Amino acid sequence: MAHRVYGLPGVNIPGGGKKKVSPADIVGLREAAIQLSEILAVDDPESLKKADLAFVNASTSQTDNVGPRTVRLKKLFTLAFE
DSSP states (O other), X not given: OHHHHHOOTXXXXXXXXXXXXXXXXXXXXXXXXXXXXXXXXXXXXXXXXXXXXXXXXXXXXXXXXXXXXXXXXXXXXXXXXX
């Protein structure tokens, strides 16, 4: 939400800095969260598409590092706002 509203410095992911969250944004985020939860629940991550597997890996290791955070944010924004 911080990137959507303010745009995070150094984060080059389109869709940030809108200053206001719309009802459509909230719906998009909710649907994206559901999709991401389903991706994380897959029994065989190796069967996932490359981008989905990158999200799983970024969600299960080094979660406090900038690289994995960027992967997760990019995936979220792709699903929620494109």
